[in-house]
Amino acid sequence: xxGTADLDPPGTDVRMRATLPARYGEAIFWLARYMExxxxxxxxxxxxxSFARDDRGVGNWRSVAQINGxxxxxxxxxxQASGADALRFYMLDGDNxxxxxxxxxxxxxxxxxxxxxxSTEMWAQINVFNKEIEGLVPADIAPxxxxxxxxxxxxxxxxxxxxxxxxxxxxxxxxxxxxxxYLERADQATRLLDVHHHLLTVARDDLGADRSEWQILLxxxxxxxxxxxxxxxxxxxxxxxxxxxxxxAFPRSIRLCVRTVGSLLERLRQTYPxxxxxKPLECYDELDASLTRAVAPLIAAGLHDYLDLLQQQLGxxxxxxxxxxxxx
Amino acid sequence: xxxxxxxxxxxxxxxxxGYDPGGFxxxxxxxxxxxxxxxxxxxxxxxxxxxxxxxRRARQIERSLYDLGVTFTVYSDANAIDRILPFDLVPRVxxxxxxxxxxxxxxxxVRALNLFLHDVYHDQHILKDGxxxxxxxxxxxxxxxEMVGIDLKHGTYIHICxxxxxxxxxxxxxxxxxxxxxxxxxxYVIENRHAMLRVFPDLMAxxxxxxxxxxxxxLQAAMGALAPAGVADPHVVLLSPGIYNSAYFxxxxxxxxxxxxLVEGRDLVAIDDRIYMRTTAGLVPVHVIYRRxxxxxxDPAVFRPDSALGVPGVMAAFRKGNVALANxxxxxxxxxxxxxxxxxxxxxxxxxxxxxxxxxxxNICREPAALRYTLDNLDKLVVKPVGESGGYGLLVGPAATKxxxxxxxxxxxxxxxxxxxxxxxxxxxxxxxxxxxxxxxxVDLRPFAITGETTWVLPGGLTRVALKQGSxxxxxxxxxxxxxxxxxx
Numbered sequence: 001x002x003g004t005a006d007l008d009p010p011g012t013d014v015r016m017r018a019t020l021p022a023r024y025g026e027a028i029f030w031l032a033r034y035m036e037x038x039x040x041x042x043x044x045x046x047x048x049x050s051f052a053r054d055d056r057g058v059g060n061w062r063s064v065a066q067i068n069g070x071x072x073x074x075x076x077x078x079x080q081a082s083g084a085d086a087l088r089f090y091m092l093d094g095d096n097x098x099x100x101x102x103x104x105x106x107x108x109x110x111x112x113x114x115x116x117x118x119s120t121e122m123w124a125q126i127n128v129f130n131k132e133i134e135g136l137v138p139a140d141i142a143p144x145x146x147x148x149x150x151x152x153x154x155x156x157x158x159x160x161x162x163x164x165x166x167x168x169x170x171x172x173x174x175x176x177x178x179x180x181x182y183l184e185r186a187d188q189a190t191r192l193l194d195v196h197h198h199l200l201t202v203a204r205d206d207l208g209a210d211r212s213e214w215q216i217l218l219x220x221x222x223x224x225x226x227x228x229x230x231x232x233x234x235x236x237x238x239x240x241x242x243x244x245x246x247x248x249a250f251p252r253s254i255r256l257c258v259r260t261v262g263s264l265l266e267r268l269r270q271t272y273p274x275x276x277x278x279k280p281l282e283c284y285d286e287l288d289a290s291l292t293r294a295v296a297p298l299i300a301a302g303l304h305d306y307l308d309l310l311q312q313q314l315g316x317x318x319x320x321x322x323x324x325x326x327x328x
Numbered sequence: 329x330x331x332x333x334x335x336x337x338x339x340x341x342x343x344x345x346g347y348d349p350g351g352f353x354x355x356x357x358x359x360x361x362x363x364x365x366x367x368x369x370x371x372x373x374x375x376x377x378x379x380x381x382x383x384r385r386a387r388q389i390e391r392s393l394y395d396l397g398v399t400f401t402v403y404s405d406a407n408a409i410d411r412i413l414p415f416d417l418v419p420r421v422x423x424x425x426x427x428x429x430x431x432x433x434x435x436x437x438v439r440a441l442n443l444f445l446h447d448v449y450h451d452q453h454i455l456k457d458g459x460x461x462x463x464x465x466x467x468x469x470x471x472x473x474e475m476v477g478i479d480l481k482h483g484t485y486i487h488i489c490x491x492x493x494x495x496x497x498x499x500x501x502x503x504x505x506x507x508x509x510x511x512x513x514x515x516y517v518i519e520n521r522h523a524m525l526r527v528f529p530d531l532m533a534x535x536x537x538x539x540x541x542x543x544x545x546x547l548q549a550a551m552g553a554l555a556p557a558g559v560a561d562p563h564v565v566l567l568s569p570g571i572y573n574s575a576y577f578x579x580x581x582x583x584x585x586x587x588x589x590l591v592e593g594r595d596l597v598a599i600d601d602r603i604y605m606r607t608t609a610g611l612v613p614v615h616v617i618y619r620r621x622x623x624x625x626x627d628p629a630v631f632r633p634d635s636a637l638g639v640p641g642v643m644a645a646f647r648k649g650n651v652a653l654a655n656x657x658x659x660x661x662x663x664x665x666x667x668x669x670x671x672x673x674x675x676x677x678x679x680x681x682x683x684x685x686x687x688x689x690x691n692i693c694r695e696p697a698a699l700r701y702t703l704d705n706l707d708k709l710v711v712k713p714v715g716e717s718g719g720y721g722l723l724v725g726p727a728a729t730k731x732x733x734x735x736x737x738x739x740x741x742x743x744x745x746x747x748x749x750x751x752x753x754x755x756x757x758x759x760x761x762x763x764x765x766x767x768x769x770x771v772d773l774r775p776f777a778i779t780g781e782t783t784w785v786l787p788g789g790l791t792r793v794a795l796k797q798g799s800x801x802x803x804x805x806x807x808x809x810x811x812x813x814x815x816x817x
Binding site for chain 2: 018019020021022023024025109112113115116120123124127128172176272274275276325326328
């Protein structure tokens with residue numbers, strides 16, 4: 001993990017630095033989660049659209065709905081369940097808690113709460129970004145424009161990430177931001193892997209024929225080229241799943257995200273001993289233990305149950321963080 | 329345009345060519361004893377840029393204010409719209425001598441109002457000897473019996489005061505209103521200056537404008553000084569109603585400038601008559617609250633029980649002296665529009681001085697003679713409800729239609745004690761960028777004073793401008809804008 005080592009000059013104990021209203025801590029945590037969610041959704045919509053078009057069309061949109069566990073809401077609101085409906089559902093539908101519009105509104109509300117704390121540049125960027133997302137109309141997600149839009153949304157998220165890196169004062173609030181971000185990223189990775197794995201195992205006997213499914217998975221995580229380098233001589237189910245789950249260097253692997261959370265919690269405890277970090281750290285240890293597994297037996301036993309366990313543990317850790325730091 | 333009114337009118341060409349303030353006093357072009365050089369510089373620079381370039385920069389400023397979210401929220405039909413306070417980029421200039429008078433006048437006024445409040449909440453001399461009708465104070469909705477007998481540091485009740493000033497055709501300043509509760513606008517003074525410095529670095533060079541960026545420091549120092557005795561490192565917070573309040577940006581700006589946390593009621597808790605902030609590491613004591621919540625909503629245990637914005641128990645902590653509030657509770661009895669009429673008397677009563685800044689002549693409609701005069705002259709007067717702010721519910725006689733006047737007459741007759749009336753002033757104007765080029769528009773001025781033991785006045789203040797031609801209403805909720813206000817050093 002980058003950026004957390006030796007950042008705090010020793011012996012500074014100004015009140016503004018040591019004290020953080022709990023409500024702000026929670027808003028930072030959720031700002032990070034929603035911004036990360038927006039990026040993940042944009043990645044997924046982009047590749048699903050580009051790669052789903054070639055042969056199966058609508059089919060893959062089902063998988064998107066499954067990833068997010070909102071099959072039911074989707075089919076209730078859009079009985080036709082066309083590709084266009086799915087895009088609209090994930091891009092523009094403010095009722096859908098896993099839409100970009102919903103996540104952007106939530107991020108914006110949190111940013112409003114955080115205005116007294118965050119840098120002017122951070123605030124202004126989110127303010128403008130939110131207006132852009134609010135201004136989107138169905139014509140903006142037409143197939144010919146979708147990829148460009150997804151790129152702009154990713155750019156918006158990356159500009160935000162850059163401003164966090166360059167301008168966000170690194171006291172407790174910064175830790176809560178990073179915690180939210182990596183927890184969300186890990187959570188999104190489990191969902192992405194779950195659905196694609198499901199589709200993959202159907203075609204397990206003939207991986208070559210389902211290459212596009214791999215590509216969607218790896219490209220949605222920006223891991224395709226890295227994976228090819230790590231695994232240049234072929235594609236195997238074990239290798240792809242192992243890469244997504246456990247790769248030590250891939251920034252969207254579940255293990256890297258979770259370990260980052262662990263070292264953040266540890267450093268938070270050291271730097272701010274007055275915080276109640278015990279429970280979250282215990283929770284992290286359990287999660288970390290779950291990530292020390294061999295891939296092949298996991299797949300044999302059914303990856304879905306394993307991913308489900310990870311999701312529950314991630315949710316549990318998120319709840320413990322909330323309880324320990326934000327509920328006073 | 330009368331030639332004698334405009335100094336060096338050649339220097340203003342071509343931009344101010346044809347600029348005609350009419351019979352009004354112009355804040356820029358009407359000659360004063362000092363400041364001629366600076367005015368010439370400003371006019372020359374504006375002329376050099378030309379109207380098109382000014383428009384381009386005006387758009388740039390509005391864009392940046394919008395992106396930065398320097399906005400207030402207008403609520404209408406269940407929609408919340410973030411609007412910027414329209415900004416006019418031609419600065420309003422106050423000359424050094426003018427400012428000295430304003431500064432002294434405001435300090436005097438705040439001092440007298442604080443003495444008045446102390447008296448009203450203690451021995452009530454001014455009521456007992458009949459200088460002010462007792463019922464005007466004691467029956468006033470803003471009088472807070474809970475404050476009786478409470479002693480405040482330096483006897484200061486109004487720590488932050490915004491005094492609305494207007495200027496007549498002779499250039500005389502008058503006080504239109506004292507805002508001694510939770511006056512807003514100081515953030516726009518700070519942000520307007522930032523915007524000017526970003527977009528207009530070339531306009532201010534070599535002019536010597538007094539800075540406004542130490543407002544937050546002054547505020548933090550004044551608030552810190554209110555902390556209970558024995559507190560070495562006072563913890564000051566700004567209490568806001570939260571993100572849905574129309575003035576939320578102002579609260580954000582001031583909290584940032586002060587280096588204090590912006591908190592909501594739910595962030596604070598009272599335990600054993602002390603106030604604490606809920607933090608990630610548990611409860612942390614709070615010593616001073618700069619509150620931007622009205623008295624009514626501050627403590628549901630004492631005032632409105634339905635208030636979700638306040639902190640139950642804060643009043644008890646305040647009474648015990650464990651937490652200071654700025655402004656103090658109950659200041660509304662001093663800035664009430666009916667009490668306003670007595671402020672010159674109040675100044676004489678407590679300070680033995682004449683008011684440096686006079687009041688606008690005011691008819692108190694609760695008095696029969698004043699009511700009769702008002703009813704007879706509705707078409708010439710401005711009539712205001714005493715309990716309202718924001719320019720709502722008032723009648724501007726000369727601008728009103730006959731049916732409007734008739735309707736207002738009924739209202740006034742029904743509840744005369746709720747109204748005052750004042751002559752329509754010939755408000756001063758300032759050059760303003762309009763669709764028709766640079767044209768005169770009416771302005772007022774709200775300087776901000778911070779008072780602990782002594783009073784400090786932020787140089788300048790908020791100049792509000794009525795952007796509509798001929799309009800006298802400068803309120804932001806009714807089509808007003810603002811200008812950067814330059815006090816010449």
